[in-house]
Amino acid sequence: MNRSSFLKKSGLAFGLAFTPSIATSNSISNLINLKDKLKPKIVKNDQGDILNVIGDIQMHKISGSDTNNQIAEWVNDVAPGVGIPPHVHTLEDEIFRVIKGKVELMVDGETTILEAGDIALAPKNIVHSWRIIGEENASMCTSAFPAGIEVMFKELGALPPGPPNFEKVAEICGRYGISFL
Template sequence: MNRNVFLKRSALSAAALASLPAFAHFSSKDEKDGKPLDPKIVRKGEGKQVNVIGDQQTFKLTSEDTNGLFTLIEEVNPPGTMIPPHVHTNEDEIFKVLEGELEVTVGDETTILKAGDLAFAPKNVPHTWKVVGDQDCKTILSVFPAGLELMFEELGKLPPGPPDFAKISEICGRYGISFLA
């Protein structure tokens, strides 16, 4: 390409970018309170581990890491582990299975997810999941926006033994989550 054509195309591209609205800011350094996001590498086995009423979670990225944009959690659970039907009013969730099998119901659809499959559970849509099959299930849970890990931490601090469903419902309710009968 000759120099004049290159300069003309570059000028047109710059003009097009300049015409984008102010909200169209694309950067990996989104700022909150003037602080740019820091890059982070999380290795296998790293992260905060929490037992959330039998759901074994490892927080990989939290609201603190992403300025509240999203939370990323690894779950590794044996067959039979499940969460009853519930609805979020604040968050969308994505479940991506890495190993094992996870039966999920989102809205009126129930299916079994296997390695590589995922399910999207938008806010205000009932959903539930249960580990099925004969091996542990490793799942990546993505939560948008972030903050649900605070509820998971609170639930993880409940005393061991049979769950106190009234206390669990109270905690979850403060985060906009309700269980279905």
């Protein structure tokens, strides 16, 4: 049998062998159903829900309600010295993409300086923290998947202004699977 015949016959056999299982596969059905539920969304640079989360000014662009709880994404604008102490997420992974400024990021005990264009992944169950360094505000686009953390940020954003009550912050975060070290 020549190569062309073999590829045609084996491709057809492979396709026929797996077509019934693919057609009835839950994962394919879930993808089709998900596509039907999700609606396109365009969010301009100056659009989003603004939250002041203990000094971290966040503009939420995409939430779980937009993505069937797959992902949430926000952009922040943070002054030098502001940061989040070492903590662990048990429910979501996070991706940090620096848009401007300098961010000192610690993930799993390794600290690095991120600048515009740099990206870092902080998987769930891994200790991480960040702090804005330098002389200018920094901005990051953060994605969390699955979604849900944005609900916690709304609760934190509703706390009274002024120095945060760390016990209250830790209690709220704990309800969303986040603990501080």
